[in-house]
Amino acid sequence: MKRAAVQISLWSGLAILLAYSLRGPQSGAGAGLSVLMEPDGTGVWRDLVGQFNRAYPGPPVRLIEGPPATNTREDLYSISFLSRDASYDIVYCDSIWVAKFAAAGWLRDLSGKLSDGDRSDFLPVELQAGSYQGKLYRMPAFTDAGVLFYRKDLVQKPPETFEDLVRLATALRTADRWGFLWQGKQYEGLVAVFLEVLRGYGGEWIDPQTRQVRLNSPQAIQAVNFLRSTVGTISPPAVTTYAEEDTRNIFQNGGAVFLRNWPYVWTLIQRSGGTLKDRVGIAPMVHAPGQKSAATLGGWGFGISSYSRDPERAWQFVEFVTRREQLRQVQQRQGRIPARRSLIPPEMLPVVESARPRPSIPEYAQASDILQRWLSAALTGRVSSERAMKEAAAETSLLLAK
């Protein structure tokens, strides 16, 4: 009797397990679309998604909050696309992912969907950053460009050249105040900073037309040497471990004269209490005499997955969330600069319009990783600037060779 009971429960247990396992992949809570976003600290994205779902009844769009690190979200998207599964219908897309995702066929072509009004309102550089081989794959939402923040109570006229910057920073540096802060940690932000210095000297990383690597050049070595020379002198020794927030915090607490960072810092400073907001000014990044300032272009936008089961609905959402009114809400609550000319604060416009994008190549992730590693080695003194640029150039050429 007991034996039978045990047997029956075991077999039914097995049956339950099998039934569960054969249910097949769930597409989530009913038919719906999802988008993987950065962490939504201010809640503005949740609100926007809610607004959309209410205004346009239909399959709901769901917000999935991903990890803060952009690399990790890129990998999450990649893993999902590789599986040809429609885990994410809408792609919250960084500019540096566009080439890779588009080349892999993971994003839908949105070229025909851009209205004329939008075409003139969106920043041309952002439209281009969202395109690959002439086709548009990402609708712009936000733009970003590296700028130089400075203490206008200490500095009358912001520096224009690298020498001016060093001169002023050295003169104004005190025991409690560093001269110049930048992001020197081994991550994508370092590449953004380096490019500004490199291009400010007239150099280039990878030629956009020919894909030729131009890293092994006097300008590149000059750029590395410039950054190296700041470590421990006008910049803290730990600058090689700093990311955006580390440098912003120090600057906002009055700990530095100059700060290279992204425009979101401006918004946060404006909103902070205290007198700092009246003592800070923005200027374009410095450059070598005879060259031009070269802010690195950043920016995010929305694309649609090729594997989405409801691309029409996905487009509805993308079109909605990149409208003026919606972008304005995010601008208000998060301080990001929208990619629409009509919303960009006038003081930002010149910098943002002339910002220069990073190479739009499918192998960007690997090229950036190579550059980051060698830069970090040079900046921490483990290798010479010459060797770093030579090796980085060699490895990148091997990577891009056909």
Next chain:
Amino acid sequence: MRALSKTLIVAFRVLAVAPIAWHVVSSLKSPHELARIPPTLWPRDATLDNYRELFTRRSFGRYYANSFVIAALSSLLCVSAASLAAYGLARTRASIRGIITASLLMVAFFPPIVLLFPLYELVRAAGLVNHPWGLILPYSALNLPLSIWFLTGYFGQIPYEIEEAAAVDGLSRLQTFMKIILPLSAPALATTGMLAFIFAWNEFMFALTFMNLESAKTITVGVATLSGAFTYEIPWGLLAAGVVASSFPLILLVTVFQRRIVAGLTAGAGK
């Protein structure tokens, strides 16, 4: 020498448990208390909020179910296939047995990453991405070599007389296997199953790659990839609760079956 050893054993016992205990304590603290430096030894205002959030805002119940189903079915499948093969192997000529056993152990020689991409291709082609069977089948296979090796040793010790008697009674090979050998080997089968279950529960790399939908994730991947709600803050309380929640079933399993598990692990040594 002895005294040193004994002290070390006591020390290691404490060290083995302490980190887990610390997580139990941490999981009961509020975010406010977690940010205290230095950390408090006991939670001042103990709260179950972290666990609550795990099961409501995050799909923890789902992760548990997925892990359990995948681990249970893969260990069942593994034990079934392994016992059949081991029985065949135990009754084969010693020379052939040696070759087969050696080749099986060679399989354990290849790190899982060697298998990752082609297996991913296969799973994808079979439409099993984000599907429990996309992990159940691979896990059963990966546990086969050691399971077969272990069970072959065990079956080899069953005396031939039993099978002779069965033959006399007119039972076929398969019937002998199912009605006589298997029940006799229940302890060994249980051990094998348990080790296979633990392996499947703990596996990370394939689970990370093959399951990207929230609803399909296993608990190990779920905890390891828990992300915060705020851009630069890591939810330590939530993570601690996740660690405790995902470890709890395993510790329970080990507590109840520790004798078996130890026997399974040290099988090779007992030769």
Next chain:
Amino acid sequence: MRNPNQKRPGRGLEALFYLPAAVLLVLVVVYPIVRTTFFSFTRTTLDTGFQSEFVGVQNYLRLVSDSRFHTTLWVTTSFTVISVALEFALGLLLALGADSFVRGRGLIRAFFLAPWTLPTAIIAVLWAWIFNDQYGVLNALLTKAHIVQTPIAWLATPTSAMASIIIADVWKTTPFVFLVLLAGIQNVPRELYEAVEIDGGGAWAKFRHVTWPFLLPFVFISLVFRLIQSFAIFDLVYVMTGGGPGGATETVSVYAYQTYMRYLDIGYASAQVGAVVIILAVTTYVLYRLLLRRYARLV
């Protein structure tokens, strides 16, 4: 007693016994190994639309000049050697004095085993919290005991990050090594120890002439097993440090995984993985010559 099965009819059925296991193994293990080997000789990337172009040993040659691959080999080797050495040293010490363990109560034994049964990925999370520079309990204890003045940024500097993953790995695997060695020790015939005692030998002599030679086969097998596992480590590093800071803890598996999933360079990643297998094979063979041959000589 002769195996009655060999005389019975229905020998063909024997093959069926092997069938389920064989099918699973071919699908999940044999085929992928062959395919990875194939990929390693091709160029299969995003650029080629994931079609495979045969390129011979080009990927392997690329490995030779890949500084990042060299670094990961170095990291993986140091991690493996240090971790496994520590595990075996500790495991051996524990096993030598472990009679009490065998008589211990179930619950205590279970807790002892707990580190080994937990998922490595969870252990990574567990130790990351303990090693946290600001809120971690380790720094709190160290500063309280005045062993250090300022909190150590465990996961932020190369050496300490390496130490952290080694500690976590040793914590997890020592119980396993301990159990295997213990079982080996308990199989040593008592008479041999008595023989040494009669000859006037002490504890060290017993160890050197009896325990160690007997343990050697178990040591060899578990050593090889652990070396392979350690060299292939992925979960711990991926979750705890991501390979950072700046690649200081990046092991070969993490680099290969990145090359597959992030760079989408399937051919090259397959070559990386192939190189690992070759290295492991050579190492095992060398160890076999060094350790087992010696054992054969002693007995």
